[in-house]
Amino acid sequence: MLGLSYAAVPLYRLYCQATGLGGSAVAGHGSDQIETMEPVKDRIIKVTFNADVHASLSWNFRPQQTEIYVVPGETALAFYKAKNSTDKPIIGISTYNVVPFEAGQYFNKIQCFCFEEQRLNPHEEVDMPVFFFIDPEFAEDPRMARVDLITLSYTFFEAKEGHKLPLPGYQ
Amino acid sequence: MSTAMNFGSKSFKPRPPDKGAFPLDHLGECKGFKEKFMTCLRENSFESALCRQESKDYLECRMERQLMAKEPLEKLGFKDLIDEKLEAKHDKV
Numbered sequence: 001m002l003g004l005s006y007a008a009v010p011l012y013r014l015y016c017q018a019t020g021l022g023g024s025a026v027a028g029h030g031s032d033q034i035e036t037m038e039p040v041k042d043r044i045i046k047v048t049f050n051a052d053v054h055a056s057l058s059w060n061f062r063p064q065q066t067e068i069y070v071v072p073g074e075t076a077l078a079f080y081k082a083k084n085s086t087d088k089p090i091i092g093i094s095t096y097n098v099v100p101f102e103a104g105q106y107f108n109k110i111q112c113f114c115f116e117e118q119r120l121n122p123h124e125e126v127d128m129p130v131f132f133f134i135d136p137e138f139a140e141d142p143r144m145a146r147v148d149l150i151t152l153s154y155t156f157f158e159a160k161e162g163h164k165l166p167l168p169g170y171q
Numbered sequence: 172m173s174t175a176m177n178f179g180s181k182s183f184k185p186r187p188p189d190k191g192a193f194p195l196d197h198l199g200e201c202k203g204f205k206e207k208f209m210t211c212l213r214e215n216s217f218e219s220a221l222c223r224q225e226s227k228d229y230l231e232c233r234m235e236r237q238l239m240a241k242e243p244l245e246k247l248g249f250k251d252l253i254d255e256k257l258e259a260k261h262d263k264v
Contacts, residue, residue, distance in 0.1 A: 037248070039220070068217050068218075070220075071220065075223075075249070077208065079205060079208075096185055109186070109188040111190040111239070113195070115188070116192035118192075127196060127201075128193070129205075129229070131193075131230070
């Protein structure tokens with residue numbers, strides 16, 4: 001399980017190098033959908049936030065809010081905070097997880113701090129925003145009818161120079 | 172972090188963010204806007220819909236300081252807040 005999360009990071013980097021889409025939109029839904037989507041105001045969803053660091057990373061990493069209440073079709077902002085409590089700069093890289101699994105496909109991150117290396121200088125503390133929305137189609141999926149809680153989890157790893165993460169078979 | 176270790180069950184596949192990663196605000200240039208937003212959330216029982224003006228202000232701060240690619244606010248889902256502003260202007264005139 002850990003292997004798959006590790007794989008996501010270098011694979012994303014490979015993808016960016018190949019396509020040059022370092023930060024730009026992935027094809028498909030994008031700003032057009034955001035511009036025209038309508039909030040589904042009667043479907044309130046609680047989003048809770050988890051933060052983890054891999055054992056070897058000496059960062060203090062935590063969400064700045066335990067929860068936020070959103071509706072599908074409306075963009076929302078949330079914050080994490082990270083502090084490097086050591087005397088040397090550390091580069092971290094994160095991946096994320098959404099539960100329940102089926103809700104994950106409706107969880108769209110417009111912009112966040114994941115999948116790219118983030119460097120914190122000694123004793124530095126920074127805000128880390130996540131800007132996201134839940135696809136309005138969530139409200140039309142019968143499988144989601146009883147889902148009113150989505151949990152977003154971020155995990156930071158230390159990004160080491162020359163460190164090659166094992167890549168399991170990727171389907 | 173990981174989902175259950177069930178063989179045969181689907182596992183979550185993370186997707187990269189649409190617009191990539193936010194550069195870190197090392198100098199805390201937009202920290203004030205973040206604090207306003209967080210205060211708004213705390214005062215409104217963490218209801219995102221009531222703090223959209225503050226979230227818009229935060230993102231505008233980033234855009235003005237090259238901490239976020241500049242985009243028309245409609246494309247970030249703030250069309251209604253802009254329309255409200257325009258309406259208010261018309262009413263005054």
